[in-house]
Amino acid sequence: MAESVDPAVQRLALRLQLRQLRVGATLTQKDVAKQLEWSPSKILRIESGENGVSATDLQALLRIYKVTDPRRTEELTKLAREGRKPSTSSYDDVLSKEIQLLQRYEKAASIIRQFEPIVVPGLLQTREYAESILRLYASPDDSERVIQRRIESRLERQELLERDDPPEMFFILDEAAVRRRIGYEAGGDAGRSVMRQQIEYLKKINEHPRITIQIMRFLLGGYQGMRGPFVVIEFAEAALNDLLYLETVDGEYIKQEEPSDTRPYLEQFWEMESVATAKDELNDLLDDVLRSMDSDEAGEFGSVTT
Known part of the structure; x- marks a missing residue:
């Protein structure tokens, strides 16, 4: 996977592969938690993407899943390392995490x-249309600055087309x-x-x-x-x-x-x-x-x- 891929996408790839490895090993989340003396909620958070995966935890999981191929281990280690980097955004103050994540996946x-x-x-909207829509959807508490920032975010998102x-x-x-x-x-x-x-x-x-x-x-x-x-x-x-x-x-x-x-x-x-x-x-x-x-x-x- 390319270095330029957003860390959020790296995290998605890692947790999906870890879940597939667990299922392939015919283990439940409780089985893994018991063997590693972790709480079941820790496995849940890792597989849901709520928690990142440290190098130590990743090695422990790979032992349980019997992953011994050095190339496979290196691939997963790289995903974990890249996934721990922060996903930067200048719109945290006006966009939900879910919408920002969607835009990164796009x-x-x-x-x-x-x-x-x-x-x-949204990907096909003109600036004027986007502004009309975002004003209609705005809450009474949204300031003019917040609305303008959301318009900027939508137009920046459209750079994907270029x-x-x-x-x-x-x-x-x-x-x-x-x-x-x-x-x-x-x-x-x-x-x-x-x-x-x-x-x-x-x-x-x-x-x-x-x-x-x-x-x-x-x-x-x-x-x-x-x-x-x-x-x-x-x-x-x-x-x-x-x-x-x-x-x-x-x-x-x-x-x-x-x-x-x-x-x-x-x-x-x-x-x-x-x-x-x-x-x-x-x-x-x-x-x-x-x-x-x-x-x-x-x-x-x-x-x-x-």
């Missing part, structure tokens, strides 16, 4: 698949995400321009060779994905399972890493891919959205602001 991903039924995904070697990214949006007039709630020409700029940006980013954007049309009726947004992150390293992130109503994420949890969402994503608009059909739909905006703003359907 940087290490080989493939990102995301479904959004209501809004344009890398020479970005992951492959597949986005499926419900048609509602591109037809809902985010920004109109602010009123005025500036508010109305937010969604227009966002739609034009989606048309532009659709030309990116490693990005595919598809839309679930209204005419398809109901489908399972309507239950809520999710992200599946895939890594090139064989030691890393795919990760599933489910977004909660308050904008946080719940991470799942067992294949039995992730697989149904992958299959659901593939099923939606088969019926959503193709990559080369996106611009026609988005042009229709722009024409609808023109009609609304001309007064054909009345005012859309309050």
Whole structure:
């Protein structure tokens, strides 16, 4: 694994491999704790990622798991060493640990698949659209500084798209995400321009060779994905399972890493891919959205602001 990989990803790889070794040795967490005279909670914290692994503890675990291959031992030792380094972030004051971890995993991903039924995904948002969304989601206690810092974080996250070697990214949006007039709630020409700029940006980013954007049309009726947004992150390293992130109503994420949890969402994503608009059909739909905006703003359907 490359030296440049975030320590959080190194920790993920280590704990997944340690869990696989324990299962392969047909040992329970209690068995290991008993043999090493540790508390069961220590094993739980190591395998959940709550605790790092010291060199001494790692060697003890490898003895129990009967790992004797020097190359394998060195690989795991390196993961433990790199994983003990702090994961730096300048947004600890405005972002939860869960969201920061998701962003670190995105940087290490080989493939990102995301479904959004209501809004344009954060990785694809213009600055103005992101600001409108983050203001809508802000609590009354959030200061202007906090909101601006969150906007900066979202834009910095999008630097992933500008890398020479970005992951492959597949986005499926419900048609509602591109037809809902985010920004109109602010009123005025500036508010109305937010969604227009966002739609034009989606048309532009659709030309990116490693990005595919598809839309679930209204005419398809109901489908399972309507239950809520999710992200599946895939890594090139064989030691890393795919990760599933489910977004909660308050904008946080719940991470799942067992294949039995992730697989149904992958299959659901593939099923939606088969019926959503193709990559080369996106611009026609988005042009229709722009024409609808023109009609609304001309007064054909009345005012859309309050």
